[in-house]
Amino acid sequence: MRWGLRPLGPGAATLAVARSLWVPPRLPCRLGWRGTTKRLLVRSVTGASNQLPSSNSGKYRDTVLLPQTSFPMKLLGRQQPETELEIQQKCGFSELYSWQRERKVKTEFCLHDGPPYANGDPHVGHALNKILKDIANRYHMMSGSKIHFVPGWDCHGLPIEIKVLSELGEKAQNLSAVQIREKAKTFAKAAIEKQKSAFIRWGIMADWSNCYYTFDGKYEAKQLRIFYQMYDKGLVYRSYKPVFWSPSSRTALAEAELEYNPEHVSRSIYVKFPLLKPSPKLASLIDSSSPVSILVWTTQPWTIPANQAVCYMPESKYSVVKCTSSGDLYILAADKVASVASALETTFETISTFSGVDLEDGTCSHPLIPDKVSPLLPANHVTMAKGTGLVHTAPAHGMEDYSVASQHNLPMDCLVDEDGIFTDVAGPELQNKAVLEEGTDVVIKMLQTAENLLKEEKLVHSYPYDWRTKKPVVIRASKQWFVNITDIKTTAKELLKKVKFIPGSALNAMVEMIDRRPYWCISRQRAWGVPIPVFHHKTKDEYLMNSQTIEHIIKLVEQHGSDIWWTLPPEQLLPKEVLSQVGGPDALEYVPGQDILDIWFDSGTSWSYVLPGTDQRADLYLEGKDQIGGWFQSSLLTSAAARKKAPFKTVVVHGFTLGEKGEKMSKSLGNVINPDVVINGGQDQSKEPPYGADVLRWWVGESNVFAEVTVGPSVLNAARDDINKLRNTLRFLLGNVADFNPETDSIPVKNMYVIDQYMLHLLQDLANKITESYKQYDFGKVVRLLRTFYTRELSNFYFSIIKDRLYCEKANDPKRRSCQTALAEILDVIVRSFAPILPHLAEEVFQHIPYFKEPKSVFRTGWISTSSIWKKPGLEEAVESACAMRDSFLGSIPGKNAAEYKVTIVIEPGLLFEIIEMLQAEETSSTSQLTELMMASESTLLAQEPREIAADVIELKGKFLINLEGGDIREESSYKVIVMPTTKEKCPRCWKYTAESSDTLCPRCAEVVGGT
Template identity: 60%
Template sequence: MSLMLLVRRSAVAVGVARWGLRCLCSGDAAAPYRHTILLPRTDFPMKLNGPNLLEREIQIQQKCKFDQLYTWQRERKAKKEYCLHDGPPYANGDPHVGHALNKILKDIQNRFSLMRGRQVHYVPGWDCHGLPIEMKALGDLGTSELTTLQIRQKAREFAEGVISRQRAAFQRWGVMADWEKCYYTFDGKYEAAQLKVFQEMHNKGLIYQDNKPVFWSPSSRTALAEAELEYNLNHVSRAMYITFPLLTLPAKISERAEGWGVVSALIWTTQPWTIPANQAVCYMPKQQYSVVKRADNEQLLLVATERLNMLSTLLKTNLESLATFIGTDLEGGVCQHPTILSKEVPLLPANHVTMSKGTGLVHTAPSHGMEDYNVATHFQLPVDCMVDEEGRFTELAGVELQSKSVMAEGNAAVISMLRAAGAVVLEEDCVHSYPYDWRTKQPVVIRACKQWFINTSSLKDKAKDALQKVRVIPESARSSLLAMLDRRTYWCISRQRSWGVPIPVFYHKESGEPLINKYVPHTLSLTTLFNANQYKLDFPCHSQAFGGTHSKSSKAGAASDYVRGEDVLDIWFDSGASWAAVLPETDPRADWCVEGKDQIGGWFQSSLLTSVAVRNKAPYKALLVHGFAVSEKGEKMSKSVGNVVDPDEIINGGKDLTVSPPYGADVLRWWVAESNIFSEVQIGPNALKAAKDNINKARLGFDPRTQAVDPKQMHYIDQYMLHLLREFSMKVTDAYTEFNFGLVIRQLQSFNTRELSNFYFSIIKDRLYCDPEDSVGRRSCQTVLEEILDGLSRSIAPVLPHLAEEVYLHAPGHDEGDTLFRSGWINTNPVWRKPGLEEVMEGACAIRDSFLSSIPGQNAAEFDLIIAIEPGLFFELMESLQEEETSTCSQLSELMMAARITLTSSLPRDLPCDAITSTGKFLINLEGGMIREESTYSIAAIATSLSRCPRCRRYTSEEPDCLCTRCQTLMEKHVN
C-alpha cells in the first residue's frame, strides 16, 4: 500500500479534509464522505403487509379519531352544507363488494367535500322491511304457528343483526358517518314521516284502491313491483295458435263473405291458461287484415296481412288471400269463446297490438294483462279474476280447472280443452324472457285483485319536468329514467305481508269498503308504528278517524263496525319516502344521490314520484348512477359458480394467505376509485394486487422536509414545481367534483411519474443531498418537497384516508393531535402563478429534451453542453437561469444535468469532431398572445474534460480524484 493512500485514509479517519487532498474515486474510496451526504431519513415504513398493515390501519382509525370526524365537522362553522343522501341498502345479508363500491364512492365524495370546507350532511340508513327479511327470519318455521306479532319480532331481530354486521364493515372500510345516528325504515319516527307522505298523497287523490292486474308471486303470495322482478331469458312456455270462430262477421267482411263458410280469428299466446278469462280479441285499427284460406284443409282465418308470409312458413301450407281490409273494417265483429261455447267476445280496436310477432290479433284477458285491463276499462268489459293467491284456478273457472295451478296442471288442462274444442291450429315450445320473483326465483303471474295504487300517470309529466332540472351522471342514464317513468301507468303499493308499515286504512266489516282520512294514520301509529312490535288487531280509536267518510261512500260509522287492514306498504314506498324523514328541513333536497343502475326503476324513481307528489320537486339536485361489481372475467358473481369476492376477505385475507393475502381497507378503496364506475366494475386477484402495488408506489414517493423558503428566493425549477403542483391540484379538484375518481388516480400517477420521479427528483437530488444543510438552494427544494408531500397527501386522502393520515402523522409542521382531514384541502397559493415562469422553464425543458434525445443511452453528466441562442427574448429568459457565460453550478446546468453549460449567441466554429449537435425552435407566448416570438436554438454536446468528484459524483472536478470546489468548501466548513 502506498504512503499517499495511508495518509489519505488517516486524514479522513481523524476528520481532516484539505484543499488538493486526493482520494480514489473507485470502490469504497468515497465512503469517508458518506456522513456528509444528507440522505433522507425517516421512520415512515416504505411497505406494510399482512398483520402489520391491518394493525396499522386500525391504529390510524383510533389515533386520528375516524369515529369522531363526522360529528366534529357537523359542529364546526361552515359557509355551505353538502348533502349526500344515502339510499338505504337492504338489511337481508352480509356486506358484499356491491356495498363496498357504493359506500366507498359516497365516502370519497364526502371526505373531499369536508376537506373543501363544507359541512357534510350524510346519514346512513337501512331498508328493513319486506318479504325477503321475513322469509330469512322465519327460515323453515313457516307462518302457520306464529302470530303476526311473533313474525314481526323475528323479522326485526334478523334485520338488526344484519345491520350490525353491515355497519361494522362500513366502519372498517373507513366510511365517515355518525354511526350512532343512522336511519332505519322500521324506526317509529321514520314510519310517521312516511305515513305523512302517504296521507298527503291520498288527500290529493293520488292514492286509491282498485281491482287491477298486478304482478303476483304465487310462491310468495303477494303483489310485486316491477323492481322486485328479474327476467329469466330461458323460460319455456307452451305457445299456441288458437281460433276464435266469428259468430257475427263485421259488416265490411260480411258484404264479401258469400259462400265462405266459418271464418275464425287466429290469435297467438304463450299463456294458454289465460284463455278462460278472455273477454275480447283486439286488432290494430290502421293495419291491414286479410281473410285467407289454407291450402291443406280450406280453413278460413282472419289474420294481419303483414304476418301472412310468417304464418304460411309456420303452418307449412299456402294461404290464399280472399279479401283484404283495413283494421277499422273489423268493427262490430263478435267471436265465440273457444272453451266456453256460450260466451261471445267482441273484436275491439287497441293501439298496443303489434306486428312483430303472433298474428296481429291479440287475445285479451283483462284480469291478466296491464294493456288488456286498459282495453276493458275503455270498453267496460268485466275484470273477473279466476286465479287465487296461490296461483290456482278458483271456482269461477269451472270444476274442470278449479284448484289447479295455472303454471302447471291448470295450463295443461286448458290446452286439453282447447284441443278437444278443435281450436288449436299449432302449438310449440317457446323460449322467451319471463318475469320471476327475484327472491324465490319462481315464475310470477299477472293477476287482478284489490290493491292500493298510486296514479303515476297523473304524476309523470311533473316528474319528467323535475327530472330535467336534475343533473345526471352519466347523462345517458337520464333517458333510462324517463323511459321507466313512461312505462309506469300506475304503481301498486300494497303488499300481503306481516313485516312492513301497515297501510293506514280501516275496512267496514260488512261492505268491505275502505275508510281513510287524515286521522287514520295517527290512530294506527298509536299502536303499530312508534312501537312496531306492539302489532295488535284491537286498538284505541281516535274518535275523529271514524267521523270521516268511506272512500266510496258518505256513511260514517262506529269504531266497532271496522277492522284494520293488514296489508303493508311496498318497500319501495317505504324507502322512497326517506327524503321526508332524513333530509335537512332547511332544504330537503340532496346535493347528490349515488346508487347502482338497478335503482333507475327503484329508489331513484320512488323517491322522485313521492317527492313530486307532495312538493312538486325532485328530492335531489344531482344523481350518479354506477354499474355493478362483477368478477374479473366480467361475469355476475355467484356462490354456485365460486367467483364471489368477499370484501372481508380482501381486507383480512382468506383461509390460505398465500392465495388470498390481507390487503387492508385502502386497497379496497383504491379499487373503487380507480374503476370505471359507469360500466360493470371488475374485481378479482389481479385487480387487487395491482391496487396494492400502486399504493406501495405511492408510499415510496413521499419524503418530508423542513425550513421553508419564500417563493421569491427559490430556484426557478422549484418555483416551477409549485406552479405545476397548483395546476395538478386544480385538475384533481375538478375531477373529484365530477365524481371522476379514476381521473384523480391517473393524474396522481402521472404527476408522480412524469413531473416528480422522471423530472424534478432526478434534477434536485444533488442539491438536496450535497449542498450545505442550511443553504438557500437546499432549503428551496426542501420547501417545495414539503408542499408536494402535503399536496399529494391531501389529493389522495379521500381515496386512501389511512395512508394519508399515516403520512400526516410523520410529517413535520403541525401540533400533536392534528389530523389531515381536520386541516383542509390542498394549499394553492396564488403567488405560485408567476408571470413568465412557464416560458422560462418550458423553454429550458425544450432545450433539455433536445439534448437528452441527442445522447440516447448515455449519461448527461459526462457532457459539456453549449447552448446557442440568437440575442432576443428567449436568450434573456435563459440568462435568468445562468448569468455567467459558462458554469458548472447554475440553475441551467442543474436542469440539463450536464457537467458544464455554456450559454452563447452562436456555436463555435472549432467544435470537436465528436461533438453531437442538434437544433430546435421554441415559441414564446406572453400576456395572452400580446407578445409572441419564435426563436431557434442550437446545441452541441461534447465529452467533458472535467473529472468526477468522489463526494457528489458530478463531473465538476478540475483534476482526477479530487473534490470539486463546492465539496471542498463544504468539507472544510464541516471539519472546522
C-alpha cells in the same frame, strides 16, 4: 433516524444507495412533438448512472444530507390492516363526523344515504356505494361545508320475511303475524350490525350511533303521514286491477321487485277464434258459406279461459287468407301473412286485404266456450313485432287488457287464486291446477279437443321473475292499493328538469321508466312491513280511513311501533269518537286490513324523516343504476305527490360490480369478492393476501363508476402497486424535508430556482383540476391526475434532477431551501388531494411530517391551499424548452451517464435565448440551474457557434416554438446542442464529473465540506 440501509461494502457511497433507492423505474424516452410546438408527452431521465463509486468516497458519507424519515416504503402482510386500525384509533375516525357537525361554517352539504337492504353480509357492491359516498363527503367537509349524512337501512319486506320463514321450515306454517315480525326484526338487526361494522372498518365517516331504520316507530309514523297526505289528495286509491303477482311469495309485486329471466321457456300457441259476426265491410269481402277464424298467438295459454275480447290495430292492414293445405280461411295482419304461414309450415293465399277499422263491431266465439262471445275491439297496444297482429285479451291478466276492458265495460273476472292455481270458477277440468304448470297443459289439450289449436311451440324469451324466490310471476287482478302515477308523472318530469344527473344519460332512463309505468301498486299481502292503516267492513265492500283514524294510528305507531296493528284489539286502534260511530267496542263493524305497504314506499319516503330543514332537499343522492327504477323513482314520486318538490338537487348513478372478465359475481363461479377478505386476507394468505381498506378505496376511486366496475385479484394487485408507488413518492418528500421548517426556512417564490417555481406552477394547475374533478364526482379523474403527476412530473422528472441539490449542498443553502420549499408544498397538496380517497394513508403521512410537532388530522385542517403567485405560464417555456434540449442530449447517449458529458447549447439571439439565459446567467457553469436540468457535468450557453469544434462531438439540431400570452407572442427559434465527453474527473462526494482529479473534491463539494 437514517434510512437503515445496509452498507454495500467498504467504501460504498451513500449517495449511490440513495440514487438507486430514489430513482424509480424510468419511462422510455421519446419526444412527443406536435409539429414544432413544445409540449413534451414524456419527460425522460435516461442517461443517469447507477454505477458504484470508487472506494475512497466512503469517507464523505456523513457529509451527504440523505433523506430521513420513519415512514415505511411498504406495509407488508398484516401490517397494512393493523396500521389502518391504529390510524383510525389515533386520528379519531369515530369522532370526525360529530366534530365537523359542531363547526360554525356557512355551507351545509347533505348526502342522503339510500338505505341498503338489511338481509345479508356486506358485499363488494356495498363497498363501491359507501366508499363513493364517503369520498364525496370527505371532500366537501375538507372544502369547508358541514356534512349532513345519516346512514340508514331498509328493514322491512318480502326478502327478509322469506329468509326467516325458509330457515324455520315447516314450523313457519304455525307462526302468527306477530311472531313472523319478531323474528324478521331480529334477523334484520343482526344483518345491520354486520354491515355497520364493515362500513366503519372501510373508514366511512358518520355518526354510527344515530342511523335511521325503516322499522323505527318515528320513521313509520312519518311514512304513514305521507301516505295519508297522498290519499287525501286523491293520489292513493283502492281498486281491482291486474298486478304482477308472485305465486311463490303469495303477494303483489311492484315492477322494481321483478327481474327478467332471458332464458324462460313458454309454450306459445296459435289459436283459432271462429268468426261469429263479421263487420259489414268484412261481410262483403268473404263468402258467408265458408267459416272464417280470427288467428291469435299467445305465450300464455293459461289465460285463454279468461278471454273477453280480441284486439286489433285500427290503422294497420289486415288480410283474409286461405290455407292451401286445409282450405280454412283466417284473418290476420297483412304484414304477418308470410311469417305466420312459415311458422305453421304451410302457405297462405291472400283473398282480400282491408283496413283494421273495418273489423269494428265484429265478434268471434270464445275458443273454449262456444256460446261465449268475444268482441273485436280497437287498441293501440297491438303491435306487429310478433304474433298475428290480433291480440287475445284477458282483462284480469294484462295491464293493456285491463285498459281495454275499462273502456268497453268488459268483465274482469280473475280465475286464479293467490297460489297461482285455477279456482272453481275456471271449471272442473282446470280447478286446482297450477296455471304455469299442469293448468297450461290442460288448456292446450282443451283447445286441441275443441279443434281450435293450430300449433304449439316452445319459445325462449325474457319473462318476469320474483326477484327473491327466482320463480316466474303471473299477472293477476286483485283488490290492491295504488298510487295514481298519471297525476304525478307531469309534475315529476317537470321537477327532473332542474336536477343534475351524472351521467346525463341517467335522466333519460328515469324519464322513460316513469313514462312506461301505468300505475304503482303499493300494497303487499305479507306480515313484515308497515300496515296500510285501513279498516274493512265485515260484510260490505267498504273501508274506513279518515284524518281522525290516521292521526290516532300515527300517534300509536310513533310511541310503540307498527306492531300495534297486530297486537292491540281493533277497538283500541280507533279513536273513541270514531269507534262510537261504527258499532262501539262490542259490535265493531270493521276489522283492520291485512295489507302492508310496498317497501319502495317505505324507503321512498325517507326524505321526509331524514332530510334537514324546512326545504328537505338533499344536495346529492348517489346509488347504483338499479335505483333509477327503484329508490330514486319512489323518492321522487312520493316527494312530488306530497309537496311538488324533488328531494334531490343532484343524482349520481354508478354501475354494478362484476368479475374481472366482466362476468356477474356468483358463488357457483367462485368469483365473489368478499370485502373482509380483501382487507384482512383469506385463510390462505399467499393466495388471498391482506390488502387493507385503502386498496379497496383506491379501486373504487380509480374505477369508471358510471359504467360497470370490475374487481378481482389482478385489479386489487394493481391498486396495491399504485399505492406503493405513491408511498415511495411520499417517502421521498417526507425524507427530504426532515431538516426543514416552512415557517423559518421557506424561500419566497420569486427567489426560488426556476425549476422549483415551475413545479409550483404545475402544482397549482393540478390542484385546480383535482378540485374540479371532485366537484363533478369524477373520482377516477382525480386518481388519473394524481398518478400522472407523481409518476411523470415527480418521480421521473423532478426528483431525478434535484437529488444533487438536496443531498450535496449545505443544509441551509438557499438553493437547497428553495427545493425544500417546493417539496413541502407538493407534499401538502398531494396528501390533501388523495385524502378523501385514502384517508388512512393521508393520516399516516400527517403523523410523519417532521415540522408538525403535534400533528392534527388532515381532515381537520382544510382543503388544498395554493397561491396565485405560483401561476407563471412563462416558466413553462423556460423549463420545457430546456427539456426539449435535454431530451435531445440524453437521447444521443443512450444507456450512458449524462454526468460524464458536457453540453454546449447554441441559440440564435432572441426570445428563446433570453428564456434559457434565466437558467444560466454566465456562459459556462457546472452549478447552474441549466446544468442541473440537463444532468450534465457542465453547460455552456452561446448565441453563436464556437469557432472550433472537436471531431468527436455529437451535434443535435432542433426548433422550439415559443407561444406566450395566448398566442400574442409567437416565435420559433432554432437551437443546436453540442455534446462532448467531459475532461474532468468524478468527484468522490457528489459523483459529478467536476473534479480536477479522482481523489479531490469538486469546488462546490470542497466549499460545502470545508465550511462544515
